[in-house]
Amino acid sequence: xxxxxEEKIRDALEQVLVPGVMRSVVQMNLxxxxxxxxxxxxxxxxxxAIPSETQDWLKDKVATRVRELPGVKExxxxxVEAKPKELSQIxxxxxxxxxxxxxxxxxxxxxxxxxxxxxxKAVGILDADITGPSIPKMFGLNTHPSGSETGxxxxxxxxxxxxxxxNLLLPSEDExxxxxxxxxxxxxxxxxxxxLWGKLDxxxxxxxPGTGDAPLTVMQVVPLSGVITVxxxxxxxxxxxxxxxxxxxKMNVRVLGVVENMSYLVLPxxxxxxxxxxxxxxxxxxxxxxxxxxxRLPIDPEIAKLCDEGKIEKYRSDxxxxxxxxxxxxxxxxxx
Numbered sequence: 652x653x654x655x656x657e658e659k660i661r662d663a664l665e666q667v668l669v670p671g672v673m674r675s676v677v678q679m680n681l682x683x684x685x686x687x688x689x690x691x692x693x694x695x696x697x698x699x700a701i702p703s704e705t706q707d708w709l710k711d712k713v714a715t716r717v718r719e720l721p722g723v724k725e726x727x728x729x730x731v732e733a734k735p736k737e738l739s740q741i742x743x744x745x746x747x748x749x750x751x752x753x754x755x756x757x758x759x760x761x762x763x764x765x766x767x768x769x770x771x772k773a774v775g776i777l778d779a780d781i782t783g784p785s786i787p788k789m790f791g792l793n794t795h796p797s798g799s800e801t802g803x804x805x806x807x808x809x810x811x812x813x814x815x816x817x818n819l820l821l822p823s824e825d826e827x828x829x830x831x832x833x834x835x836x837x838x839x840x841x842x843x844x845x846x847l848w849g850k851l852d853x854x855x856x857x858x859x860p861g862t863g864d865a866p867l868t869v870m871q872v873v874p875l876s877g878v879i880t881v882x883x884x885x886x887x888x889x890x891x892x893x894x895x896x897x898x899x900x901k902m903n904v905r906v907l908g909v910v911e912n913m914s915y916l917v918l919p920x921x922x923x924x925x926x927x928x929x930x931x932x933x934x935x936x937x938x939x940x941x942x943x944x945x946x947r948l949p950i951d952p953e954i955a956k957l958c959d960e961g962k963i964e965k966y967r968s969d970x971x972x973x974x975x976x977x978x979x980x981x982x983x984x985x986x987x
Contacts, residue, residue, distance in 0.1 A: 673807055691726075694727070696728060739846075739847065741853075748860075751860050782859070810964045911936070914947035
């Protein structure tokens with residue numbers, strides 16, 4: 652009987668949301684234990700990233716919710732300390748990288764995260780592009796994260812994607828970050844270790860361009876499921892894609908595939924595809940990467956419009972669906 656009551660308590664706590672992130676104590680993996688004996692329930696929560704005043708509110712909320720359940724006469728709630736990285740349980744971690752800037756790496760990261768969220772998956776985005784963060788703008792985020800000395804709570808997008816970005820910590824979104832490599836690496840490590848991500852099906856990491864300190868830090872510190880390389884159909888592409896792929900392989904990180912952005916423009920009058928930047932190099936880059944071509948994204952004015960409005964989550968297209976399906980397939984393939 653106690654086991655059934657304990658299960659009902661866990662189900663009930665799925666409805667108790669953590670202030671500041673608006674995901675439940677179960678989803679944030681704050682629920683440490685549930686014990687029921689003779690109708691007396693003892694709940695233990697982690698205090699990680701929860702301010703002291705919020706802890707009191709959360710304690711009362713949980714106790715009240717549990718006491719309402721059949722089979723529970725009394726309910727006590729205690730807190731224990733835990734580090735954020737001890738509580739974060741993430742099934743798949745995908746880094747999106749590029750050999751050079753301006754190819755749409757952040758766009759692909761944002762679109763992939765949105766596509767996973769549309770399937771009711773728990774998703775997060777770690778914006779590791781410290782000096783050029785664009786994820787908050789795409790998602791219309793301008794709220795500062797909350798937390799405590801023990802951790803930071805991510806910000807939620809409209810569709811429930813957890814986001815942490817340097818731009819969310821700055822006084823204003825146009826404030827500049829002028830840091831050397833070691834400081835950027837430290838910030839990225841803190842985003843991984845000090846942010847309470849909780850339980851996620853997917854964490855998408857938006858890497859800065861190139862093969863410098865920041866991408867190196869991510870590949871050394873974070874247990875990546877794989878990387879996706881983004882490029883555009885230009886002559887310079889072959890060299891920079893190979894550099895990025897070689898870096899991933901040297902770091903023993905799997906290359907899930909490549910995505911060609913700005914691949915073509917669909918003419919509205921005829922539906923014909925015009926390759927503005929030259930013939931597609933998708934197959935060539937897939938061969939060079941020894942990884943599949945996940946898909947080709949067009950030049951689509953709708954994407955630019957939605958990103959400017961902070962509504963990237965609303966974007967839908969056949970091209971994105973193809974990339975999303977192929978990414979899921981690559982993640983489920985054992986081949987390194």
